[in-house]
Amino acid sequence: MKFIASTLAVVAIATSASAFTSTAPVLNRIATTSPTTLNLAPTPDSVTKSFDTALEAQKTQLDATSVDDFEEEKSGLDNLFGGLTDVIITVLRIGTCALMIHHGFDKVQNVVGFSENVVAKFFGFLPGNPQFWTLSAAGTQIVGSCFLTLGFLTRPVAISMCATMAVAVIFHLLNTGAEGFPLAVVPQHSYNFELAAMYVAVLTYFAASGAGPYSVDNLVLGGELKFYEDKFKSIFGGNDDDE
Numbered sequence: 001m002k003f004i005a006s007t008l009a010v011v012a013i014a015t016s017a018s019a020f021t022s023t024a025p026v027l028n029r030i031a032t033t034s035p036t037t038l039n040l041a042p043t044p045d046s047v048t049k050s051f052d053t054a055l056e057a058q059k060t061q062l063d064a065t066s067v068d069d070f071e072e073e074k075s076g077l078d079n080l081f082g083g084l085t086d087v088i089i090t091v092l093r094i095g096t097c098a099l100m101i102h103h104g105f106d107k108v109q110n111v112v113g114f115s116e117n118v119v120a121k122f123f124g125f126l127p128g129n130p131q132f133w134t135l136s137a138a139g140t141q142i143v144g145s146c147f148l149t150l151g152f153l154t155r156p157v158a159i160s161m162c163a164t165m166a167v168a169v170i171f172h173l174l175n176t177g178a179e180g181f182p183l184a185v186v187p188q189h190s191y192n193f194e195l196a197a198m199y200v201a202v203l204t205y206f207a208a209s210g211a212g213p214y215s216v217d218n219l220v221l222g223g224e225l226k227f228y229e230d231k232f233k234s235i236f237g238g239n240d241d242d243e
Contacts, residue, residue, distance in 0.1 A: 086212055086213050092202065098145075101146075104141030107141070111138075112131070114134045151216050159203075161199075162203035169197050169200060172192040176192045176193075211224070
């Protein structure tokens with residue numbers, strides 16, 4: 001019996017040792033396996049990076065959409081207000097000429113009085129007969145009003161008309177002074193030089209920018225500045241194609 005018991009004890013110990021030996025490689029493999037291989041769950045850093053990437057892509061898409069929408073809206077507003085601006089400029093141009101032309105007729109009907117009381121009295125340093133300057137101013141205001149209404153040769157016409165109004169401003173300042181400009185309230189409710197100064201401002205605008213799209217300069221001549229350039233080249237510079 002003791003022999004059998006001893007034999008069973010030896011077999012049990014051998015079995016336990018064999019089981020431990022077979023388990024050791026598994027444990028060794030587990031121990032030597034990298035943490036990255038076993039960690040199947042994503043780390044917080046990888047989740048954050050993925051979220052930031054997706055957010056950035058979505059932001060880029062939204063920005064592109066916003067830019068497209070803004071450009072479309074801007075284009076629509078430009079078309080709307082651009083056309084309205086062209087109409088306003090045309091009305092301003094024609095209205096200015098309609099209000100100015102009678103100043104020329106007034107000088108023609110009273111050449112002697114204007115020459116003596118304005119030209120000779122305040123601008124006696126001008127050479128020649130004062131009536132010449134009176135009729136020159138009158139012709140500039142009458143013919144110039146017709147040309148500017150049509151938008152024909154706008155810049156030189158506007159400059160010449162602006163010159164007559166600048167002289168009118170000087171006349172009123174010499175005759176009645178500044179009248180407490182800009183804060184004084186005068187009995188006639190407007191400064192004597194006020195109307196002439198407004199004409200100078202408006203005509204300066206047209207002298208600088210031209211008549212606008214609804215004009216002879218633009219519709220017939222193909223652009224005022226281009227027309228002058230072509231004429232200058234044909235007279236002084238020759239033809240570039242021939243060279």
